[in-house]
Amino acid sequence: MTTNSNNIVIVSIDGLAQFYMEDPNVHMPHLHALVKRGTAAGMKSIFPTATWAIHTSLATGCYPRKHGVLGNWVIDRNGPNGPRVGEHFGDRTWSKEETVLKETFYDAAKKKGWSTASICWPKTRNAPTVDHNIPEFYEQELFEQYSTPALWSALKEKGLPIENYGAWSTDHARGHLQDWLTTEIAKHVIEEHQPNLLMVHYLLPDSYQHDFGTRSNEVYWSLSYIDEQIGKLIDSLKAQGLWEKTNMFVVSDHGFVDTSWTFYPNLLFSQKGWFDLANFETNTKVAAVSNGGSGYVYIHESDEIKRKELIREVYALLLETEHVKHVYCDSEFHSLGLPEVGELDDHRPDLVFEMEEDCFVHYGFEGAEVIAKQAKFKGMHGFSPELDDMKAIFVASGPDIEEGIHLPEVNAIDVAPTLTNLIGYELVDIDGSVINCIRKGEPSIGTKYSDTLIKRK
Numbered sequence: 207m208t209t210n211s212n213n214i215v216i217v218s219i220d221g222l223a224q225f226y227m228e229d230p231n232v233h234m235p236h237l238h239a240l241v242k243r244g245t246a247a248g249m250k251s252i253f254p255t256a257t258w259a260i261h262t263s264l265a266t267g268c269y270p271r272k273h274g275v276l277g278n279w280v281i282d283r284n285g286p287n288g289p290r291v292g293e294h295f296g297d298r299t300w301s302k303e304e305t306v307l308k309e310t311f312y313d314a315a316k317k318k319g320w321s322t323a324s325i326c327w328p329k330t331r332n333a334p335t336v337d338h339n340i341p342e343f344y345e346q347e348l349f350e351q352y353s354t355p356a357l358w359s360a361l362k363e364k365g366l367p368i369e370n371y372g373a374w375s376t377d378h379a380r381g382h383l384q385d386w387l388t389t390e391i392a393k394h395v396i397e398e399h400q401p402n403l404l405m406v407h408y409l410l411p412d413s414y415q416h417d418f419g420t421r422s423n424e425v426y427w428s429l430s431y432i433d434e435q436i437g438k439l440i441d442s443l444k445a446q447g448l449w450e451k452t453n454m455f456v457v458s459d460h461g462f463v464d465t466s467w468t469f470y471p472n473l474l475f476s477q478k479g480w481f482d483l484a485n486f487e488t489n490t491k492v493a494a495v496s497n498g499g500s501g502y503v504y505i506h507e508s509d510e511i512k513r514k515e516l517i518r519e520v521y522a523l524l525l526e527t528e529h530v531k532h533v534y535c536d537s538e539f540h541s542l543g544l545p546e547v548g549e550l551d552d553h554r555p556d557l558v559f560e561m562e563e564d565c566f567v568h569y570g571f572e573g574a575e576v577i578a579k580q581a582k583f584k585g586m587h588g589f590s591p592e593l594d595d596m597k598a599i600f601v602a603s604g605p606d607i608e609e610g611i612h613l614p615e616v617n618a619i620d621v622a623p624t625l626t627n628l629i630g631y632e633l634v635d636i637d638g639s640v641i642n643c644i645r646k647g648e649p650s651i652g653t654k655y656s657d658t659l660i661k662r663k
Contacts, residue, residue, distance in 0.1 A: 212605050213448060214315075214625060215404045215439065216455040218264070218327070219432055220257060221412030221587065223420070223461030224248040224597035231426050234433035236440065237456060237601065244454075244603025245644040247613035251591040251598050253542045254278075254497040255460035257412070258294035260598075260618060261328040264457065265310040267622035267636035269543030274307035275329060276544060277497040279569070280553040281504040288487035289506055291495060291569070292553065294329065296344040297352075301332035311622045312336055312403060314631040320402035323395045326388045327405045338395050340388075342407060346372030357391075360398070366390055378413040382431055385410050389435040393442040400446060403629075406439065408432050415462045419584035420595075453604030453628060457621060461596040463499070463563045463589065465581040467529055471501055471559075473571035474527065475520075483570075492520055496567035498588020502555035517556050524557070528577050529565040534558040543637075563589060602644050616641055 226232050227246075252263045252270065254277050262268075262275040270276045275294050282292035282299070292299045306329055312322050316335035323338035324330050330341040331352050339354045349371045350358070361368050366387065374384035385408045392406050410428040418424040436456065443449040471494040475481035480492035494501045503520060507513040517535075524533045535557060536547050545554045561567060565577070566586040572578075589596055600616050606628060619638030626633050627640045642648045 211451070212628070213400075213402050213404075213452045214455065214628060215406070215443070215452055216457065216621075216625065217436060217439070218261065218405075218407045219411060219456065219458045219599075220407065220409045221415050221460060221462055222429070222432075222458035222599055223595060224599055225461065225595065226429060227599060229421070231421070233426070233430045236433050236437040240436075240454060240456060240601050240603040243609055244601060244607045245609075245611040245613060246599070246601045247616045249457065249598040249600040250615055250617050251460045251596055252618055253544070253591055254500045255587045255589060255591055255596045256497040257459050258328045259497075260459040261407070262306055263618050264459070264621045265312065265329070266306065266308040267311075267619050267633050267638035268308050269619065269637050271540070271543050271545045271549065272308055272635070272637065274305050274550060274553075276550070276553050276555075277495070277502065279495040279497060280502060281493060281495055281555075283504070283506075283552050285487070289490070289493070289504070290487065297329065297331040297341050297348065298343075298345070301352075302329050303332060303334065305329070308636070309633055310335075311625040311629070311633075312405065314626045314633065315403040315629050318629050318631055320629065321399065322403045322405075323392075323399060323401040324405040325392045325395070326384075326407040326409070328407065330405075338399055338401065340371075340391055342375075344372060344375045348372070357395070361391060361394065364394060366394070375409075378417055381410045381413045382428070385432065385435055389438050392439055396439070396442045396446055396448070400448060408435060412462075415585035416583045417585075419464045420462045451605060453602065453606050455603075455621070455625070456599070456601040457618075458598040459618070460587040460591075460598055461593075462585045462587055463593070463595045465499075465564055465566050465583060465586045466579065467565035468568050468578045468581045469501075469527070469529055469561060469565055470568050470571040470576055470578065471503070471524075472569060473574075474523070474576045476571070477576075478523070480516075480520075491516065494567070494569070496569045496588075498586045499563070499566050500558060500560045500588050500590075501567040503557040503559065505556045521557055524559050529562045530559055531562045532560045534560075560590060563593065563595070606646055607644055608646055608648075611644070613641070613643065 256278040266273045278295040280292045313335045324336045326342045374380045414424045414428045475492045482489040624641045
């Protein structure tokens, strides 16, 4: 490997399923131009197909078993006052160095002397190797507390409405304003700092699929809107004379399915006398957290004989529950990329269950129905990455990337080693591999795109 002089921009579009790339109703001319100018593939995600776990796999090249971020939500068995719900979601509970156990591609970039920047990228709170950082949050106070102080002050002086970042992040109806602000911050960073590595994360397609379902008019509009944001990033790079020496990657984290049912496992456990929301830390024996289309079950019982019996009872109860597709015991966790007994025991669940594709898991409970018709969300992810509808996208374009190549499926865990290969650094003890065939001068295993492979409007 050799040190590469070209910069890298990686854009993540949350929830952009592979099936949209061949949908004639999708209007994304900038993304399609990158495909034509570069290399593209469908991308297999990881389990669970949940944003914070996936972005950590994208960053490290590892499955959750190695990198430590097991989902959007976990239960922390050793909370300050006993078991507690731990939220990777929104980087609410932990900073990056507290939970990400493996080296990231942005850590590697910094080691090679690169300047780094990240806007709205999950699991970057307090990341020491990001020079200019606005992590992904939902609360304004977290933006104020953990964003890079000099950058935050400069954005205020520039007149950007960063005081609204939290409100716009929380309110899906104003989510387009959040992504607009993300673009404006990224443009500022490009103009003022010209980082060697820039990470940008957009959320609107994910939000709208949760609210309106897949292939809805709102979702089609959101994809066009995000494509406009990508165009603005490209224009900013061109204005700074950086475009011709920038390798741009556009990826997503997961796909989506439509949902019409909601499963409330903690209501089920409450009916059995196992779950006490009011006295969670002291009086709950069994609790589940949601990762969308899947759930993690934690057993809180110190007596080992009673604990094993309770696991068996919960396992049987879940198996007979309507819309539960599969229940995994800990001996099967390795096949899911999750930790086995003795690994990450503070956060490792005792059981994992996956729902049928029209039903998702909710932590709380609203009413008396364990399985409720009319889902709280119309679209969901978190299901098995083996499902076609959970497939994500991978696009690479730039001076070091082969042009017009369509690859067989790649893996989310391959992104980090591929980026560090361009940086001139090797990540060790990882699960992914370098996608060598995307580089100019390397033998390609892909096929040339024709204009019919991706339908454009």
